[in-house]
Amino acid sequence: MNQTMDVPAKRNTKQKDAVRHALSETTGFVSAQDLHLVLRNHGSTVGLATVYRALADLAASGEADSIQATSVAGTGETLFRACGQSHHHHLICTECGKTVEIAAATVEKWAEAIAAENGFTESSHTIEIYGRCASCTA
Template identity: 50%
Template sequence: MTSRRTAVREILSRSDGFRSAQDIYAQLRADGAKIGLTTVYRTLQALVESGQVDVLRTDDGECVYRACATGTHHHHLVCRNCGRTVEVAGPDVERWTEAVGAEHGFTAITHTMEIFGTCASCAAVASAG
């Protein structure tokens, strides 16, 4: 792993939730790294492809990243308010995507799925206010 990948992975491993490439770039620059934004994007893509980093697209279309907590395929349940994220398995989703692909003659099916909602803590605060 290159020093750039190590630096980006380190930023993500210290973060609680998902971070944008811009946030990661700003943190690296604040830490004194001589790295360009394009390099950060390329590094993130390589880390995603190797399964070391999760990526999801937010409601407004931005890609955000975090260190992957598990090495197996999974989905995310994300709080729209605080950003809390839970990794979840989806065996029914897996079967459905394979069936839909097969029905239309597709093979080597891949997919991503993020479910957005409000976590229990944020819902409790909202109902108390």
């Protein structure tokens, strides 16, 4: 028990709640910048840095998931999304950003097996499926 409280106690603030709420409103993934803009447009005065901090906290506590927008334009921003607590993956529409959560025990097991086969321990994985959703295929 050497947890000598190096970590300061967390406080609940309006802006963190605002970010959490704004994030839960979105259907797909949003960038921190977009979320900041949305909040400002809704009258909030949150600072951009605060949005980043709040999102980092949410991601750390498992309330949000983040992916890297490599396929899209830009310098590769980080996109966030409010997510269920249990481990899962995403099926994302590259056109409209609509996202479906995928739970697949099979693949989890496969990933771990592959890692183990190669002598890797403490394995984790990143699995995202992209495509064009029905609405966007028109």
